[in-house]
Amino acid sequence: MPPPEGEPVILKPAEFTTTWSDADGGTITPRKDGTFVADKVCVAVSWYDSLAWSGTGTWEQGFNKEQSSLEVTFDAAHPDTVEREPGSYAALRQGKVLKLWTAIGDAEKAYQGAGHPVRVLCRGIASVEASAQQHSRQDPLSG
Template sequence: MRPACQADFYTTLSGDDHDGRFERCAGHRGKRQGIGTGTESGSVMPPPEGGPVVLKSAALAATWTDADGGTLTLKQDGTFVADDVCVAVSWYDGLTWSGTGTWNQGGNKEQTFVGVTFDAAQPAGFDIAHPDSLEREPAPYAALRHGKVLKLWVAIGDPDNDYPNCVLTSPAS
């Protein structure tokens, strides 16, 4: 099942009148999950080290690698190849997808976001009510810079658990 914010990726990135969906879509655990409000019901993984960064397409067109060796190769022509790369879909954790598709970038004055759309539908999790759930668009990745290292990241899993974030780094950085 696609998170509500995924359906209007670019509009959620440009405004904050979406009942907190901006933060979730932008790769942050924002007011929708209660961050900073003192109402947290569990432990939430903070974003990886680094600050938001605006990246041009040329800097994004590279091979990005996750902690388990999965790769996402973004090509200059707007296509990509993924090989067991970590993705965020709804509240599921531990999902990795492989395949091809197209990518695009959005953002605001402070940060770039990368959305990917797979050519073929991928398994979306282990939902008992919908065991055959398939998706083509995981949640978008947000760009960070930590020193000279560039990162694309997205929060995964249930925000009340300590699931690790999905973090991709670029060796070119």
């Protein structure tokens, strides 16, 4: 299965520091200090096709010439997999919406035509822009 709709995008580190939500209500919130907190967020680990993870850890931005990625390491291993580092989330932009996505499940089945599901974490850019504009209007030094 191809990636979800959207164009690959390079994000600034500050653009990662928000709460990202998946379709099942899971969230991950990367913080400016390089830590994150996750609550039942979908993750890509080995061949598991429906795995969620809650916990804390550290994150860093990965990227190539065309696309950023969010790479996370949990403080504690997942109880089902004993791994601490799920697959990374790649960044996409669709209009005013930023997305992070990861392919999940058995890659071998994908090559055999069984499909390869993806999980998408989304947030709206418009709400971040509105918040920044409101904050700048409240700044007493901005005149």
